[in-house]
Amino acid sequence: MATATSTWLTPPTRTELIENLVSGVDRYNPSNVGILEDYLYHQIRSQEYDCLANLAILKLYQFNPDLYNPDVVVNILLKALTAAPFPDFNLCISLIDDRPVNANPDEPDPLPQLLPLLTNLHNLIHQCRFPAFWTLYRSDSLESIRENYTVECIGFEDSIREVVARAVRATFTRIGKERLGSYVDLQGEELEQFAARQGWTSDSSNFVIPSNPDNQIEAIVVQESIKLPQLSKVIAHSTKTQ
Template identity: 70%
Template structure:
């Protein structure tokens, strides 16, 4: 997993050269990296290090700052929870970029608290609360102007919930899973079937995996007699 995070298999050779070489700090390459971000938005691919390189270029070159790019990077990073991608991205947003002079008002400061709340809910596995906030009238602007452009955003969020479910449950009620995924009825049944899981009498069985199986662990200590005598002698001397 760490290897695919550092170098995703979908990363193009040109982007690999930019991300891994000294050219990652060349401001003339920011357009290439931004185009690559929009490719990720359209294709459901994801490349954290390439996106962080954009934010780093914005730090060094505030005149390049594009708030829509920043928001799209944060939206993509939301779907990687519990990985630290979102917080890594936030850490590269300094005052220079956020307060950069723009022809129109910068939407980032207004959206940032909301995006942080969404990330916090996902990180804490509060999935019903996430969907309630995300579907609220308060976030209509975010949905209509940003996440609608991010292909598969809601399905990617559901995969965050599925990772948590697979690591926690062996059986889960359909009602509870529905609240985690914001799916009901035939949509939920189709999702469960696509996963290859069994649902019977309103209960879904989660296939065994290393995270949801309890196994006894036997720990054996090998202590030599010479070590014990040294310990006793040390205690006696004190």
């Protein structure tokens, strides 16, 4: 957990320039928003992720409504989906609830229409309803997200599958192939290769997940030691209150 927190605070791929913008007073300088937006698109193209840098963009949009770019916001939310079960998506939502209205009638703001759909995707991931997630993601209602956004987000679907893998690793010691296939939206050889990359072995109908601290159920025996003087005080107090 400490390692995950450290990586979240300071991703190893973050440059010194971005570190100065995120950690220093310059994070509130609106002239730097272009640098942070370029960094976001670098994340999209390279399958990297930096939540704090993306939150800095949303904070600048809050303070400077004229800088607001709805496409940037949608991309930030899509990257946050891949961080589940961490609370990145909700952190982003908290900064865009009072989003400005796009004043340009020639470029309508897509966010009001897409935000409920993205929120539904997040809820399904958070609830580990993975088959329902893929059904919604592949549906006609999310066609605009797939064609305009996730198609540009390198490795988006694979990143979601890694979210699923973390949940499976923490929950199962053995899982049926058909069930896992519905969780990760893969079948046949692609499913076998996915499981192999996770280090999971297989038999005719199941994948076997190696033991780890999260998927092992161990009985815990709790013993309490009460000394006689303490017990005498409890009995005496009980007698007085009757």
